[in-house]
Amino acid sequence: xxxxxxxTDEQIEALFSxxxxxxxDHYDVQVELVDHLASEIEQQMAESPDITFGEGxxxxxxxxxxxxxxxxxxxxQKAADRRARVLWWQCVKYLLRLxxxxxxxxGGMLIYICFDFLEGDNFLLINASLxxxxxxxxxxxxxxxxxxxxxxxxxxQYNGILHFWNMFHFQAVFVIxxxxxxxxxxxxxxxxxxxxxxxxxxxxxxSILSFKRLAKEQRRLFPLAFA
Amino acid sequence: xxxxxxxxxxxxxxxxxxxxENGRMYGYEMTQxxxxxxxxxxxINEGALYPALHKLxxxxxxxxxxxxxxxxxxxxxxxxxxxxxxxxxxxxxxxxFIEHMRILLGPKVILG
Numbered sequence: 001x002x003x004x005x006x007x008t009d010e011q012i013e014a015l016f017s018x019x020x021x022x023x024x025d026h027y028d029v030q031v032e033l034v035d036h037l038a039s040e041i042e043q044q045m046a047e048s049p050d051i052t053f054g055e056g057x058x059x060x061x062x063x064x065x066x067x068x069x070x071x072x073x074x075x076x077q078k079a080a081d082r083r084a085r086v087l088w089w090q091c092v093k094y095l096l097r098l099x100x101x102x103x104x105x106x107g108g109m110l111i112y113i114c115f116d117f118l119e120g121d122n123f124l125l126i127n128a129s130l131x132x133x134x135x136x137x138x139x140x141x142x143x144x145x146x147x148x149x150x151x152x153x154x155x156x157q158y159n160g161i162l163h164f165w166n167m168f169h170f171q172a173v174f175v176i177x178x179x180x181x182x183x184x185x186x187x188x189x190x191x192x193x194x195x196x197x198x199x200x201x202x203x204x205x206x207s208i209l210s211f212k213r214l215a216k217e218q219r220r221l222f223p224l225a226f227a
Numbered sequence: 228x229x230x231x232x233x234x235x236x237x238x239x240x241x242x243x244x245x246x247x248e249n250g251r252m253y254g255y256e257m258t259q260x261x262x263x264x265x266x267x268x269x270x271i272n273e274g275a276l277y278p279a280l281h282k283l284x285x286x287x288x289x290x291x292x293x294x295x296x297x298x299x300x301x302x303x304x305x306x307x308x309x310x311x312x313x314x315x316x317x318x319x320x321x322x323x324f325i326e327h328m329r330i331l332l333g334p335k336v337i338l339g
Contacts, residue, residue, distance in 0.1 A: 006297050031299075032277065036255045064274045076277070080281075082286070086287055
């Protein structure tokens with residue numbers, strides 16, 4: 001059984017520089033790749049003591065194929081986006097289960113009552129103003145809780161569901177609701193517009209909740225990135 | 228994976244089964260375990276392993292933890308309850324597929 005000699009701190013740092021030079025920009029991916037490369041190089045050096053660190057690195061890098069790490073990075077970005085969607089859906093179900101269902105339904109009732117009291121256009125303007133305020137507050141919170149400079153994380157950058165609900169909650173709801181009110185009679189739009197707004201607030205709340213869960217998980221996994 | 232493209236579609240099932248049997252593992256450990264179990268007949272390609280792991284993690288079938296390992300960090304994967312249920316389904320599918328292949332390609336039994 002060959003004796004495995006651990007790589008030095010300088011060699012680990014050289015591996016980080018190497019993966020960064022191959023366009024692996026995200027710290028979470030770098031950590032995993034560096035450990036893999038280091039483990040394989042240590043194994044090679046233990047089996048054949050003549051192999052240098054650089055030779056071992058080139059050998060293992062060749063095994064990643066002609067595209068190097070790019071395919072892995074691309075797939076990781078897709079996986080991060082998918083994970084955000086899966087978490088968002090879990091949060092939607094969470095908000096529609098007791099006891100949060102009560103709050104969600106009370107919110108829906110409030111929207112319906114406000115729509116009933118206010119003129120349609122006034123309601124939409126107030127709803128859009130509240131939506132914009134909520135988006136700004138959330139954006140400030142996301143910015144304050146971002147990883148430190150030099151530590152990019154895929155979960156923070158590839159979160160399409162959060163961006164979608166930000167856009168939908170402020171702009172699309174306003175446009176769609178306006179179209180509904182111009183197209184359908186009062187009996188129909190007095191139900192459809194509050195329902196649309198309620199779905200929008202629910203989706204937006206779930207996107208905030210899922211992002212907070214993701215952020216908490218990333219802080220637990222990579223505390224150095226938030227130091 | 229090299230040796231055969233036949234294994235390619237089964238990579239996620241292999242990962243789930245490995246984690247179900249061995250508890251938490253990290254990527255490199257999985258490649259070594261597969262080599263060891265198959266006496267070097269089958270090697271997992273790193274370029275395919277990590278995307279598969281990340282996909283399974285995204286689907287909630289695996290959970291991760293990052294722990295210090297000497298002078299670096301190591302990412303360990305463990306199977307979730309959802310992942311355990313999925314392993315049973317995927318293994319059943321794979322066994323059924325193997326059985327059908329055996330029927331299609333195996334020696335024909337002539338009766339009478």
